[in-house]
Amino acid sequence: MTNAQSQSQIPRQTPLSWRIVLRVSLAGMRRRMMRSVVTVSCVVLALAFLAYMLVLADITQALVELNNPKLNILLQERGVDIFAASQMDPMTILLIGLALLTCAVGIANSMLMSVTERVREIGTLKCLGAQDRFIVKSYLVESTLQGFLGATAGVVLGCAIAVAASAATFPGYVLSSFPAVMVLRSLIVSLFIGLVIAVGASIWPAAVAARKRPVDALRVEE
Amino acid sequence: MTEQREGPQAASDVESGARDIVIRALGVKRYYGTGDVVTKALDGVTLTVYRGEYLSIMGPSGSGKSTLFNMIGGIDTPTEGMVFIDEIDVARLDAFEMAWMRCNKIGYIFQSYNILPTLTALENVTLPMRFAGLSPDEAREKGAEILRAVGLGDRLFHRPYELSGGQQQRVAVARAMANDPVIILADEPTANLDVDTGAEIIELLCELKRDRGLTVISATHDMKMLNVSDRILWIRDGRVQRLEERRNLDIQIGTVAARGKGTKGKTP
Numbered sequence: 001m002t003n004a005q006s007q008s009q010i011p012r013q014t015p016l017s018w019r020i021v022l023r024v025s026l027a028g029m030r031r032r033m034m035r036s037v038v039t040v041s042c043v044v045l046a047l048a049f050l051a052y053m054l055v056l057a058d059i060t061q062a063l064v065e066l067n068n069p070k071l072n073i074l075l076q077e078r079g080v081d082i083f084a085a086s087q088m089d090p091m092t093i094l095l096i097g098l099a100l101l102t103c104a105v106g107i108a109n110s111m112l113m114s115v116t117e118r119v120r121e122i123g124t125l126k127c128l129g130a131q132d133r134f135i136v137k138s139y140l141v142e143s144t145l146q147g148f149l150g151a152t153a154g155v156v157l158g159c160a161i162a163v164a165a166s167a168a169t170f171p172g173y174v175l176s177s178f179p180a181v182m183v184l185r186s187l188i189v190s191l192f193i194g195l196v197i198a199v200g201a202s203i204w205p206a207a208v209a210a211r212k213r214p215v216d217a218l219r220v221e222e
Numbered sequence: 223m224t225e226q227r228e229g230p231q232a233a234s235d236v237e238s239g240a241r242d243i244v245i246r247a248l249g250v251k252r253y254y255g256t257g258d259v260v261t262k263a264l265d266g267v268t269l270t271v272y273r274g275e276y277l278s279i280m281g282p283s284g285s286g287k288s289t290l291f292n293m294i295g296g297i298d299t300p301t302e303g304m305v306f307i308d309e310i311d312v313a314r315l316d317a318f319e320m321a322w323m324r325c326n327k328i329g330y331i332f333q334s335y336n337i338l339p340t341l342t343a344l345e346n347v348t349l350p351m352r353f354a355g356l357s358p359d360e361a362r363e364k365g366a367e368i369l370r371a372v373g374l375g376d377r378l379f380h381r382p383y384e385l386s387g388g389q390q391q392r393v394a395v396a397r398a399m400a401n402d403p404v405i406i407l408a409d410e411p412t413a414n415l416d417v418d419t420g421a422e423i424i425e426l427l428c429e430l431k432r433d434r435g436l437t438v439i440s441a442t443h444d445m446k447m448l449n450v451s452d453r454i455l456w457i458r459d460g461r462v463q464r465l466e467e468r469r470n471l472d473i474q475i476g477t478v479a480a481r482g483k484g485t486k487g488k489t490p
Contacts, residue, residue, distance in 0.1 A: 020352050027340035124336040127297060128397070129325020129353040131318060214297040214324065217336055 018141075021134065025141040032114065036146060039110045043150025044157065046103030047194045050096055051158030054186035057088055059166045062179035071173055078169060100193065104201040111143065111205035115212075122209055123217025132210040139206035140199060147198020155190045159183065242273035243309075244404055244437045245294050250303035252289050252460075263289040265460035266303070273404070276431055276438045278448050281457035288409070290457060291441050295330065295407040296323050308404050325353045329398025331408040335390040337382040343369060343393045344378040350400040368396045372426060388419035395426055399434075406430065408440035412447060421446055449473045 029036045063071055064082050075082055115122070122135055167174040252264040264286045271277055271294070281287035292298035293305050296312055305312045308327055315323065324330075337346050344365050351361035366378055372392045382390055391411060398406050408427065412420030428450050431438050440447060448454055454471065456463040 020349070023345075024338075024340070024349075027345075031340040120334075120336060121338060124330075124332070124338060125349075126321070127324055127330045128350040129321050129401075131321045134353075215292055217297075217330070217332060 018137070021137045021141050025138045025145070028118075028138070029142055029145065032117075035110055035114060039107055039143075039146050040150040040153070042103050042106040042110070043147055043194055043198055044154040046099045046197075047151045047154025047190055048158035048161070049099045049154075050193065051155040051187060051190040052162045053088070053092060053096055053158075054190060055159045055162035055183050056166060058179050058182040058186055059162065059174060062177050062182070063166075063170060063173055066173065066177055068173070071170065074170055100197055104197045107143065107146075107198055107201040108205060111139065111202045112208065115139075115205050115209040118209070119212055119216045122212045123214050126212070126214035127217050135210040135212075136206045139202055139209055143198050143202035143206075144195065147195045150198065151191050151194025154194065155187050158190070159187055243270055244273045244307070245269070245271035245439075246304075246306040247290075247294055248304045248306075250290070250293055250300045250305060252286075252293065252298070253301045262460050264293065264300070267293075267457075267460070267462055269294070269455070269462065269465075271405075271437060271439060273437055274431065274435045275452040276428070276450060277440075278451040278454045279439065279441045279457060280443065280448070280454060281463075285457045286460040287441055287457045289460075291407065291409060291439070294439065295405075296320060296328055321353075325350055326401050327404050329400070329403040329406045331391070331394050331398050331406065331411045333410040333413045335382075335387070335394050335414070337385075337390050337393050337397075339382050342379045342381055343374060343385065343396075346382075346393055347397045347400055350397060354401045365396075365400070368399050369393070372396045372399075386419075387415055388422060391415060391419075391423050392426065395423065395430070399430065402434075404437060406436050406438045408438065408442075410442055410444075411440060412442070412444045420444060424450060445473060 060075070060080055063075060064080070072082055125135065163174065163178075247267055247269040250264055250267045250269075251262070254261040254263055267286075267290055269290075279287055279291060289298070293300055294307070296305075296307055299305075299313055307323065310323065310327075312320075312323075337343075338349070341349065344362065347365040347368055348356075348358075348361040351364060352358070356364070366375075369375060369378055372395055374389060374392050374396065377385060377389060377393075382393070385393065391414075394411075398408075406427065411427070412423055415423065424444075424446055427438050427440075430436050440451075442448065448468075448471075451468050453465060453467055455465050
């Protein structure tokens with residue numbers, strides 16, 4: 001009956017399994033398909049660009065290393081500096097950086113809008129007993145899935161375009177001396193960067209969502 | 223300031239003898255804003271709610287009704303004063319403990335249902351059970367049972383948009399029941415429903431109150447809800463204006479009037 005006794009009845013809530021989080025986030029993504037598609041395509045485009053640049057650099061490097069006189073002429077005609085082909089020029093790096101930044105801002109923006117749209121839903125979840133970290137988790141799971149989907153598609157797309165373009169420009173050389181290991185490395189790096197951006201950009205929106213109060217659930221329709 | 227309120231309060235205390243207390247609010251104040259622009263949403267409310275009673279809270283919008291509702295529902299904390307829910311001092315709980323209490327002690331029913339649109343009826347009911355630590359199988363079984371009890375046994379796997387308003391509100395009632403709470407908080411639960419469907423929801427709440435000994439607290443303007451209440455509380459300008467036992471009131475559809483000449487309370 002005393003307060004001290006009653007207060008101690010409250011157990012420490014066990015953290016929820018990721019399965020429920022996954023279930024809730026997946027259902028949410030399916031429901032908000034359009035928004036998910038926009039976010040994913042944002043990642044696809046940025047990552048396609050990144051992968052395209054990296055793979056193209058790998059292939060060019062491999063071709064330069066062949067040191068074939070006929071190919072060298074072809075390369076120089078295409079404006080490749082065969083003596084410094086191993087370094088990406090600063091302009092390209094800047095472009096890639098801008099593309100990735102735009103992608104991150106796009107994801108953050110889309111996520112923040114989704115938080116605003118879902119204030120009542122978040123409030124309801126809190127009234128049902130959801131902890132802040134459940135909300136954070138569900139947002140992170142959502143963005144990880146979107147990031148993974150978008151990055152995979154983007155990387156495949158970028159790589160395909162790079163291979164096709166270079167195969168068309170330097171017929172006969174690309175496939176015979178394809179730098180598979182280097183390309184694979186570039187693809188993994190791009191995928192990783194894509195995931196980091198998708199998750200990183202949603203940390204802030206997730207924190208905003210977790211700070212919403214259960215009172216918000218009681219607010220009457222917009 | 224408090225004396226004003228102790229009149230009706232003390233009377234009902236005497237009448238009810240040693241009834242089990244579920245909620246105690248002591249001099250609760252809730253201010254919004256700071257300095258000169260402070261808004262006194264609640265200005266010292268003292269209230270006792272007993273186990274198994276049906277309390278309706280009335281008041282015009284802006285009266286502090288919702289604020290009081292949030293205070294005793296553990297979804298907001300007072301600026302001053304204390305709130306005990308099932309003898310637990312709300313102010314002393316951290317975020318985790320608050321989440322636990324909302325999960326296990328209180329069931330919420332909202333005016334606009336607030337069924338999670340992405341989940342099926344059954345998932346809506348089992349989610350709070352999962353929050354409370356039940357296994358998926360236990361939750362599914364218990365959830366289906368509760369949904370059957372509210373008359374939705376054949377709608378377990380339907381999504382909210384496939385359900386009518388009344389059915390959605392039934393899901394909400396089932397969800398509020400999920401963890402066998404002590405208190406059901408219903409915020410204008412019939413406001414978005416037509417008369418007959420609203421009456422069904424009221425009937426359902428009364429059944430739960432009767433069969434499971436639940437305490438139901440609802441904010442409402444619905445005369446039918448007032449009619450089934452045990453006590454009715456009027457809030458105005460952040461203070462308790464009046465607190466009456468149902469049996470002292472004469473309620474007809476559309477009007478509330480004091481019975482006889484003895485009670486000279488203002489009709490709100």
